[in-house]
Amino acid sequence: MNSVNKIIRLSILSTIALTIFMIEIQIPPLVPIPGIKLGLANIITLIVLELYGTKEAMIVLTIRIFLGSMFSGQVLSFLYSLTGGMLCLGVMVFLIKILGKGGICFISISGAIAHNIGQILIAMIIFQTTSLIYYLPILLISAVITGTFTGIVDKYMINNEVLKKVISQ
Amino acid sequence: MNKRFQLGLIFIILAISILGYFLIHNKKIENPVVKIYKNGELIKSIDLSKVKDSYELKIGDKIHYNLISVSRNGVKVIDSTCHDKVCMKTGKIHDSLLPIACLPNNLLIKIEGERHDEFDTRTY
Numbered sequence: 001m002n003s004v005n006k007i008i009r010l011s012i013l014s015t016i017a018l019t020i021f022m023i024e025i026q027i028p029p030l031v032p033i034p035g036i037k038l039g040l041a042n043i044i045t046l047i048v049l050e051l052y053g054t055k056e057a058m059i060v061l062t063i064r065i066f067l068g069s070m071f072s073g074q075v076l077s078f079l080y081s082l083t084g085g086m087l088c089l090g091v092m093v094f095l096i097k098i099l100g101k102g103g104i105c106f107i108s109i110s111g112a113i114a115h116n117i118g119q120i121l122i123a124m125i126i127f128q129t130t131s132l133i134y135y136l137p138i139l140l141i142s143a144v145i146t147g148t149f150t151g152i153v154d155k156y157m158i159n160n161e162v163l164k165k166v167i168s169q
Numbered sequence: 170m171n172k173r174f175q176l177g178l179i180f181i182i183l184a185i186s187i188l189g190y191f192l193i194h195n196k197k198i199e200n201p202v203v204k205i206y207k208n209g210e211l212i213k214s215i216d217l218s219k220v221k222d223s224y225e226l227k228i229g230d231k232i233h234y235n236l237i238s239v240s241r242n243g244v245k246v247i248d249s250t251c252h253d254k255v256c257m258k259t260g261k262i263h264d265s266l267l268p269i270a271c272l273p274n275n276l277l278i279k280i281e282g283e284r285h286d287e288f289d290t291r292t293y
Contacts (some may be wrong), residue, residue, distance in 0.1 A: 025252075032258035034270045074252075074273060106175040113182070123270070127277045128209035134266045137189035144183055 006169055010048070010056055013167060017044035017064040018071075025072050033135060035080070035119050036142045039112055039150060041068075045089060046108055046154045050101055051168045054093050061085050079126070080119050087118035104155050109147030116143045197264045198282040203244050205237070206277040215239055217263070228276060235276050244278060246271065 021041040029036060041064060049057035065085050069078035091114040095107045116139040124132050157163050205213040207228055223240030225247070235256065236248035243263035246256040251273035259269045268279035 029253050029255050029258065032255055032260065034253075034255045034272050072252075076273060076275065080272070103172065103175050106179070109179055123272065126209060126275065127206060127270070129206065129268075129277060129279065131266070131268050131279045132270065132277075134193050134268070135270075137186040137193065140182060140186040141190070144179060144186075 006052075009167065009169060010052070010060060013044055013048055014060045014063045017041045017060060018067055020044065021064055021068040022071060025068075031138075031142070033138055033142075035116065035123070035135065035139060037146075039115065039146050040153075042088065042108070042111060042115070042150050043153050043157070045085075046092065046104070046111070046150065047157060047167060049089070049092060049096060050104075050154075050158060054089075057089060057093075061089055076126070080122055083122040084115040084118040088112065088115035090114070105148055105151035108151030108154060109144055112143035112147030112150065113140060116140065193266050196266050198266065198280050199264075200282050201264050201280045202282070203239065204279050204281050206279070208275050215244075217241060217244070229274060233274050235271055235274055237278065245269070246278070249274065 018041075020043070024038055024040055027038070044064070045057055045061050048060045065078065065081045069075070069081060088111040092107050092111040095103075095110055099107065117136070120132055120136055120139065124130060157167070201217050203213075203215040203217060204211055205215075205226075205228065212228070213226070217239075218241075220239060220241050223238060226237040226239060228235050228237060229250075233250050235246050235250075238245055238247045243261035245261040246259070246269060249256050249271060251271050253273070256269050256271035256274075256276070259267075262269055262278070262280060264280060266280075268277055270277050
């Protein structure tokens with residue numbers, strides 16, 4: 001696999017992640033708790049992490065967050081997404097090293113939990129208050145639900161022969 | 170780490186979260202005082218028991234603002250320029266630990282209990 005091919009595939013994956021991210025912003029929030037969303041763009045991060053590696057996943061994630069907050073015009077959401085995303089990726093890299101590719105659902109749930117904890121931490125720093133910690137239980141519950149969904153979608157996408165030919169190196 | 174251990178861990182996290190959620194939801198704050206923070210600074214503190222007629226407050230500038238309604242039995246955001254309107258959907262809060270947060274406008278409304286029991290602890 002030459003590098004041009006890899007670059008093209010990675011940029012296609014970044015575009016897919018960015019598109020998912022932009023569409024997801026338009027979905028009105030289902031629960032009146034700030035910070036809860038489906039996190040569908042994490043599917044792409046997880047796929048890149050599995051099929052390519054840590055460095056590539058980091059690049060795709062950074063591009064998606066940077067362009068995503070630029071297009072949506074939210075300066076503050078850049079900080080939230082970046083902290084959450086990086087913490088999520090860190091946990092997923094660590095777990096994928098230990099567990100291998102076996103427990104993808106578990107890895108995805110842990111990533112979602114790390115993402116939400118990161119977001120609460122940065123919100124607590126920005127607002128200079130600890131009372132946002134009361135959102136933690138409900139954010140953890142939502143992380144388990146959305147993480148399971150992300151993990152299942154990821155499993156199906158990787159096991160699909162046609163899709164795998166398109167996205168893997 | 171096998172599958173059973175992973176599943177167990179997730180269930181423990183879920184159970185703790187659900188328990189924590191109910192604990193937080195059932196806790197009531199006495200002598201509620203509304204504190205409004207903008208950009209991390211306390212800009213307004215309202216004692217709800219002293220509010221007679223309900224009134225509206227506009228926090229922010231002309232382009233990015235939140236319209237807050239304050240009445241005797243609670244405080245809520247009735248209009249906001251943010252894109253997701255989470256702060257409006259939170260509804261009225263009166264004595265709950267959960268604050269109203271508007272992340273895009275960097276606004277936080279929380280309820281704090283004012284302590285009046287200072288003299289009780291000073292028993293000689």
